[in-house]
Amino acid sequence: MEELREMDCSVLKRLLKDDGAKCLLLDCRSFLAFSAGHIRGAVNARCNTIVRRRAKGSVLRLEQVLAGDDEARGRLRSGMYSAVVLYDERTPDSDAVKEDSTVTVVLNALCRDCSSANVFLLKGGYDRFFSEYPEFCLKTKSLPSLTSQSSIESSCSSCGTPHHDQGGPVEILPFLYLGSALHASKKEVLDAIGISALLNVSSDCPNHFEGDYQYKCIPVEDNHKEDISSWFLEAIEFIDSVRDSSGRVLVHCQAGISRSATICLAYLMKRKRVRLDEAFEFVRRRRSIISPNFSFMGQLLQFESQLLATSCAAEAAATASPLLGPKTAAAAAASAAATPTSPFIFNFPVAVVNPAYLHHSPLTTSPGC
Structure with missing residues (x-):
């Protein structure tokens, strides 16, 4: 992790306060964690596990880890950010970053496509920053627990409203x-x-x-x-x-x-x-x-499998080694056959439904x- 420098929470706070537009924050946590709360202005950088597994040994592209934010990608490639700060839940320093973590995946994509970017790891991650500077974070209004919400609905059943x-x-x-x-x-x-x-x-x-x-x-x-x-x-x-x-x-x-x-x-x-x-x-x-x-x-x-198949196909095309040459016709046919073509298949296995x-x-x- 030699390319990844570290940034203290206090330094990030000053950056955000003085000129937040020059700092790109990449939240490397899950969609659910990001939705529950994140640092103001952060972009959720991640990629699904299927793509990562298929791309093992290959570096993902910036388009794949920042697929939903064209503006951030454009500004990043234009050199408009003075600092790019990655953070996860609570990793204390760069030595503790795991090789298979999302932080590493995002860092490698940045090194590949934006080698001039000044990339930092936020020490202590979101947990530490939120504990010290909650005013710089956006947190979802606390949602009622499923149990208490069900209880509320049950208690209202006597009012006659469904x-x-x-x-x-x-x-x-x-x-x-x-x-x-x-x-x-x-x-x-x-x-x-x-x-x-x-x-x-x-x-x-x-x-x-x-x-x-x-x-x-x-x-x-x-x-x-x-x-x-x-x-x-x-x-x-x-x-x-x-x-x-x-x-x-x-x-x-x-x-x-x-x-x-x-x-x-x-x-x-x-x-x-x-x-x-x-x-x-x-x-x-x-x-x-x-x-x-x-x-x-x-x-x-089925829609999920179609989206994953499309994502994996794009990844395969992007990471194919020129030394191996183009896909053979047989391989291309097999790939096409693996991608559902009909809009709706009714006879899916019951076992695939999450309990x-x-x-x-x-x-x-x-x-x-």
């Missing part, structure tokens, strides 16, 4: 909200959280305020015959368009449990490059009653979610 309509829409990302048809019918609720567009994932929920908000409909039913995956990319593009216009979108179906939750999970998997189990846990902690039906879970699992999905929130089988 669980899925209690409270209001939940924030998944700053521009992405998840809720029910009832939430979508209350203009005061939509205006209070700054909603500018609604993605209606149903064939029968009305669009109440056509003149006031931008609407898009995905006409699917909540049953085992629907191919919701064929709408994933279109839904993701719509959400992106709302985000790019500095708006906020509410994704809803009837109950905000199955169809709309499925779309939110697909968005996180595609744009945040996370596995299904991580996306599911992230959304479930914000809306504990989510429960895509069994067929939708299968389609999400956590079943344990915390039974998969719905009835329509209307």
Whole structure:
């Protein structure tokens, strides 16, 4: 780790206070940890385990560890940062950085593509910096534990309001909200959280305020015959368009449990490059009653494998040694055969479903979610 210098928390604090725009902070923790709290202005730098495993012995590219932030990559390559600071949860110094850690992967990518960058490791990581300078950190509002949230919902059952309509829409990302048809019918609720567009994932929920908000409909039913995956990319593009216009979108179906939750999970998997189990846990902690039906879970699992296959194919193409020459025709055919081509395969093995999905929130089988 000779290339990796160290930076004390006090030095980083001065940098951020005096000229934070000249300092690029790369958070090398998981998506869930980054979402729970991070240093202000930090970018989540990571890559999925499949790509890392396939690329063993090869250095990943900057595009792979900073796939979601074109601006940071451009500024980095232009030499606009005086310092690039990497941090994880709590690594005390550069001697303690492990060879297979994300910090090492990111460092190697920087050395490969931005060799002139001044790269530092934040001593003590996020834990130490947050304990000393919490005012320079963004922390997610504490979410209710799943147990206590379920208890609250149970205690409200006597009021006659279904669980899925209690409270209001939940924030998944700053521009992405998840809720029910009832939430979508209350203009005061939509205006209070700054909603500018609604993605209606149903064939029968009305669009109440056509003149006031931008609407898009995905006409699917909540049953085992629907191919919701064929709408994933279109839904993701719509959400992106709302985000790019500095708006906020509410994704809803009837109950905000199955169809709309499925779309939110697909968005996180595609744009945040996370596995299904991580996306599911992230959304479930914000809306504990989510429960895509069994067929939708299968389609999400296939979507995950398609995303991983695409990522691995790009990695293989980027890291192929020129000494080995191009792929043989047989190898290319085998690779193409391994990538799913049909939009929806229903007969996935039951064993691939994480038991956590079943344990915390039974998969719905009835329509209307």
